[in-house]
Amino acid sequence: MTARTGAGIRPAIRFDHVSKAFDNRPAVEDIDLAVAPGSFTVLIGPSGCGKSTLLGMSAGLEPPTEGYVFVHDCEVKGPTEGTALLFQQHNLFPWMTAAGNVAFALENTGLSRRDARGEALRLLGHVGLGAFADKVPAELSGGMRQRVALVRAFALKPRLLLMDEPFGALDHQTRRMMQAYLLATWRDSGATVMLVTHDLTEALVLADRIVLMSGSPGRVTEVIDVIAPRPRDLADPALAAICRRLEAHLEAEAIRGEFGPDELARLGVLS
Template sequence: MPATRTIATPNAAVEFGRVTKTFGDVTAIEDVSLRVPAGEFTVLIGPSGCGKSTLLSLAAGLEAPTEGFVTAHGREVTGPSRDTALIFQQHNLFPWMTTEANVAYGLRSRGMARREALARARELLAMVGLSDFSKKPPTALSGGMRQRVALVRAFATEPTLLLMDEPFGALDHQTRKIMQAYLLSTWRDSGATVVMVTHDLDEALMLADRLVLFTGQPGRIAETLDIAAPRPRSRDDPGLREIGARLERHLAAAAEAAEFTEAERARLASR
């Protein structure tokens, strides 16, 4: 593995420098520059297919940029890091393991003794009200419970960077609200940096310190919006309502642009 270079901006948990990523003939993101300070909760918003998930994969070291650079923890990203955790919409728990064994897995991979790792896993599960399910497999848990376990497993190894790709997208409204509250509480206690992708505008407004708005494919950063409203936030806050309206206008414009582009491609193809 080539030696990594220290090229990050000081105090940046993750940084993208003029990043372009292509897959064959398709450009997923183009010339993206973004710096996420340590401890910030950043949410990425944009139309489907604009490269938000690709950006998370780059930060996690699962993909390499075609152009530009990506740094995390002050070093160039050349592969997965123990200090970075990635959570998907699907929980990715091991179905053949018990709930506590799933949580203990990351701890064991870091060299913790089995007995100690299981004890720590049970302790963490108790903190989120899942003690009664510690010996059960993930298939015995509800969707909200499984995502709670996935979050506990991610935070158990104390990552400094948490990447989340639509983690609550498959949950019902009430369970989603519960999981949002749990995420905020755990994030505040841990001091980690969070970069999250969501299509739920209400979720973005309730969680984010900063919103990053993307254009349609190829994804470029159109605008960034800081949210200074204190937590817990009220959906009736006039400032949040105004930001929400801006998000809706942005997504509507992006969808209209995508429709125009598709129609133009069809017109040219028919010539």
């Protein structure tokens, strides 16, 4: 699959000189970024660089302090229909069964309780989770929970899916399986995905485009288009080169975050 980042297409998300401060402390500063519709964008950067803040603003959960955020050409002023959100944890409500969680979303669209449950069972059955429909989240594995959460997110047929380290809590094998699952779901839905991660491999496996950020306050440092067929082979020299670039950047950021300039001079790092 080629990267769907063609010029001239109206962006799914557009950050127009966006800054956001919490209690007068800047979290992100002067973000200018456009995300192509149907593309898969990965935000990567050190902890506290405002990746999650960008997601929150795109979801309409918090307004920017300065600038504008547009989703599908509409300024975001609150939670928008057609935008789904997935976190690392606390996605499924523990007091509802898997089917109950999916039905909760469907009921919000005006479906009756019974119809919502029927549709939830159908959707869960469709992805092989029918047998777990009446289990509560605590009875499901971490991977299954995220799958149910994805089923619920896609139940509302979103055009934009925002994910904040969705597979961060999963073990390596489950994470790889979930990445494949996400790619397949994304391809079938045609939705735009913006995903935040710490994991370089994850970024390389998933992204059409990697947005590299640096910390405090968060800024976009670099935007890298990843043009390689999926499933991705990490041994591909082009990907390996990108990986080295990302690694160098993140390492520099991590060191910059942990040590002050005087300490760096003493250690002789980055000199």
